[in-house]
Amino acid sequence: MTGRVHAILAAITAALLTASCAYTTGVTGTPAGANPDQELPTIWRSIATDDDRQRISNVRRSFREGVADAAAGGHAHEVAQEGILLQPDAxxxxxxxxxxxxxxxxxxxxxQGSVPLSFVAYPWFRCRIDDQGETLRFVKLTGSQRPSGTFYPDNRLRMIFLGVLVLGDETRAHVYGRDTTRDMAGILERIGDARWRIVLPYPRFESLVDVIELVPEDQGSAG
Known part of the structure; x- marks a missing residue:
């Protein structure tokens, strides 16, 4: 019986180690989120860094602080014009x-203080979502700042986004968890029949919260 217990414990330990390492590199050595064929664990808490778990837990606070700071900076009208997109509980x-x-x-x-602007809305770019089974792969295809990562199931109102920021003419994403200045974490929410947003609390630079609006290409702008 003791040998059987030891064997079970060894199997559990091996499984946990595999899950903890799966997000760093796949069989080809490419970063998680950069290889659409890589199998990723679906339990985001076992993948996220401690810092990113903390950021995600404070997503609503950062959203409310960002809206309030933008309004105090003279951008209340612009925030109101965005409608449901910038309503924290939508x-x-x-x-x-x-x-x-x-x-x-x-x-x-x-x-955050180093950048004086408290509201910036960028034009439309192109993004893609790929179905990986339980998870989804997300990548922003154009622009000088391009998030790349994975959406993980969380609950009936949101999915979790973990990824990295690709800059400039870089052609390959960094490995999540190795460079805190590139790591990205947030939540994905549906805010309309064919409209979604990614909320990124306390990004590393510039703002208090970043919101990425998503609409299918065949739907055009949400207005």
Whole structure:
């Protein structure tokens, strides 16, 4: 009986080690989120860094602080014009989006102090979502700042985003968890019949919260 218990414990330990390492590199050595064929664990808490778990736990606080700071900075009208996109509690049930190409744009709210602007809305870019089974792979295809990563199931109102920031003419994403200045973490919510947003609390630079709006390409702008 003792030998059987030891064998079971050894198997459990091996499984945990495999899960903890799976997000760093796949069989080809490419970063998680950069290889669409890589099998990733679906339990995001076993993948996220301690710092990113903390950021995700404070997502609503950062959203409210960002909206308040933008309004205090003279941008209350711009925030109001965005409607439901910038309302912290606007998430609806069934957050998982279909695979395909999307129009996406960044809205940055609040200022960390080093950057004086408290509201910046960028134009539309192109993004893509790929279905990986339980998870979804997300990548922003155009622009000088391009998030790349994975959406993980969390609950009926949101999915979790963990990824990295690709800059400039870089052609390969960094490995999540190795460079805190590139790590990205947040939540994905559905805010309309064919409209989603990624909320990124306390990003490393510039703003207090970043919001990425997503609409399918065939839907055009959400207005």
């Amino acid at each position: 998430g609806r049930a069934d957050p998982r989006p279909p695979a395909g190409y999307y129009r996406c744009r960044f809205v940055k709210l609040g200022s």
